[in-house]
Amino acid sequence: MKRLVGFSVVLLTLAGCATVNSQARALIEYRRSGGITGREDRLVIHVDGSARLYRGANVSEFRVGGDTLQRLRSVLQEIRFEGLRAEYLPPRRGADLFEYVLIHGDRRVRTMDTAVPPDLQPLIQLLNGLLAKAG
Numbered sequence: 001m002k003r004l005v006g007f008s009v010v011l012l013t014l015a016g017c018a019t020v021n022s023q024a025r026a027l028i029e030y031r032r033s034g035g036i037t038g039r040e041d042r043l044v045i046h047v048d049g050s051a052r053l054y055r056g057a058n059v060s061e062f063r064v065g066g067d068t069l070q071r072l073r074s075v076l077q078e079i080r081f082e083g084l085r086a087e088y089l090p091p092r093r094g095a096d097l098f099e100y101v102l103i104h105g106d107r108r109v110r111t112m113d114t115a116v117p118p119d120l121q122p123l124i125q126l127l128n129g130l131l132a133k134a135g
Contacts, residue, residue, distance in 0.1 A: 024050060028076065029103040030127045034112075036096045041131055045072065053134045062134050068126075075123050081107040090115040100124055 030043045042054040049064045064072065081104050088111040090097070097113040102123065111117065116124060 024048065026103070027072070028127070029101075030131075031101040032098055032128070032131065034096070034098045039098075041135070043127060043131060043134070045069075045130075051130075051134070053131065055135055060134060064130065068130070072126060075126055076104060079104075079119050079123060081105065081109070084109050084117070084119070086110065088112070088115045088117050088120075102127075 024046045027045050027047045030041075030045075032041045032043075033039060040056060043051065044054075045051045045064055049066070049069045051062050051064050053060045053062070084107065086109060088109070090112055093112070094114070099110065099112045100116070100120075102109045102111075102120065109120065111120060
């Protein structure tokens with residue numbers, strides 16, 4: 001019985017730690033896949049500037065600098081996510097095109113090269129720059 005109680009305490013402690021870590025709210029989640037090399041990148045930037053880059057089996061953590069974070073917030077404010085469609089896909093798909101998924105707040109938008117709406121182009125360029133620096 002003591003083992004069961006001890007095990008339960010450990011589980012509750014671990015669950016509490018997971019809750020604390022997951023409370024860092026994401027400012028944006030960005031996924032880029034495809035291209036010539038079949039790349040798979042996932043970048044999560046939190047409101048406090050902490051970021052994680054998932055590239056294949058590798059995970060790296062870094063901080064987005066103050067100026068870049070401010071620029072990102074500014075670009076996000078200029079975009080009216082609620083007015084965007086869920087998908088912007090090209091009429092013809094190419095083998096080497098990148099696919100992009102952007103998640104901001106409760107909105108998810110998926111697009112691909114040659115079909116990126118003008119409102120999203122500055123954001124994707126900024127996020128691609130962060131991927132290049134981080135990776």
